[in-house]
Amino acid sequence: MNILLPKTITTAMFGAGTNIPAVDTVIVPNEVEWASGGSFADGTRRTWKGYWYEAVQAMTTGPTNAIEPGTAAAEGYWLKDEGAPTNRMAPFDKYLFTKARRAGSIVYELTPGFVNGAAIYEIEGDNLEITVKDGATDLITPIDIELWEQAPGLWEYLFGELERGTYYALKDIPINPNAKITITISRNNPAIEAAVGFISVGNWKTLLAPLTQASGVQYGVEATTRDYSYSQEYKDGTYIDVEGRKATDINLSCVIDAAEAPSAKLLLEQILGKAVAIEVSELPKYSHLATVGKVTGSVRSVNWPTAQVDLQIKGNV
Template identity: 35%
Template sequence: MTASARVMVPVEITASMLKAGTTIPETDVAMGEVAWVSGGTYEAANQRTYGDSVWGCKLAHTGRTEKPDVDSVYWYRVRPTNRMAPFDDYTNTKALATGSITYVFQPGFLNGLAVYGMEGATYSATVKDSPGGAVVRSWSGDLYSQASGFYELLFSPLVPTVQMSFDDIPLAPDAEVTITVSSDPGKRVAIGTIKVGDWRQFIGDGTGGGAEYGAESDRKSYTFRKYNLDGTYEIVKRTSSRNVNCSVVIDADQAMYADAILGEIMEVAVPFEASGLPRYGYLNTLGFVSGSIRADSAGTTSINLKIEGNI
């Protein structure tokens, strides 16, 4: 493999970074969300939105003014709101809409962008050097992989593209990013996860830096069987994750830099790409990265990476 392995050190996206042009409201009534109101009457299991989250009512109550995020006796966090769903670490908590969905946000510095869990027919992504400023990078296309041959074009369904990454973004300390996923009017569209930040490459001296052959990915399913007392069961459908294992050979002088990267991302779910080449897309994932570093010789070092993919 010739392209360097890399990870993204992400920027945390907060609600204040979302700007005009984002099509999902703070409380998305169209998706069944209802805003929490101070002093209201709530039954157990009611769900209300407050801040960036959906909260579930633990105990029925009336007239309380404490906000759900500090009232743990009566409220618990269920999930992010539909608007903020793409900015947690889970791809299966998706922002949902019909027809089209757009996010406009201002994350500050970035040189990379990755989007996971997309559902729709087309996508577009634009980076401006400042809010309302000049476009420095843009991409667009279909959310279906291209047919490998004439037979596949005529007789095989096209495989949906659910994840994409973008780079080569010029330095812009106040960048504005716009992402849109569209389909036919009335059809479901979704975005699972949006990550922006700084791509960090495990770069060698020209003879290393890419993941070695033998790298592998493993699909882990979280679907399980729920058994009843009489021996019958029901299958509880869950999504799957992609785990990746690979080794990267780098110049020995780069070992401390590689160690610093691993230390920076140990507790954060990050985009990982073993190779930027399209045919190795199955070695790319979003998850938690850990690794060991081994001195192979005076000139080379091996990094053995394990990425536990998120659902």
């Protein structure tokens, strides 16, 4: 059972190899960064520090046109669009549906400090490459994989329509303050758009069964799909189906060594209220038991040698 304790990604962590600019003027709509002293009509949209903001009243002269979006003074002037991060920052918010997009390939070069892993979700691409370096020295064997999911059977492999893989978990990065992680998602056709919805780097925390190095998760893990679609009905009896976003919730129990109970409780406190990557097992047949969401749970001392951790993960859209 693996939970990624995430690090907050800051502007200073992006390297020159990142190919999505801080202000992306290529995508539609073009990003336009807020600048103090401009003339902003009601409804004007500007980007600032990773998000889109919308003017909720006209600001054409000082001092109102110098009010910085996102500050306490901006209340009543600028409204943050929580579902609209900038193209560069889209994979680093709490949602999976907000995606960074770029024709041909997406490259993120990050120097996050001390981390031992990463998780990448909602990938749209044909190939994934990951390198972790200290200068010119590889800290891990470079990863270069085609993004195809494992076929459930021979018939599907030979005749079915194989799906592309949408997530990847990277573990065992050596602890190094200078580790530079480069993630490249590419298309075979450079004219087709590549995309990624969620990138988290941080430190994997593992809950293990007593006396073994195996997952402590008990059988009976439940993964529940959630569909936020809805129907809009009209007076004449007709209706339209409005497609909504999708999520996966997971409920599980994990048996751990009693001595690890305080650490498990501390981990729950550290991730409370955060969107974190969860991987129940590294085995391919349990690959469906992985999600990103908010975790709540309890730690119960069952007997002298063991404790039980019950987790409820509400998947993010």
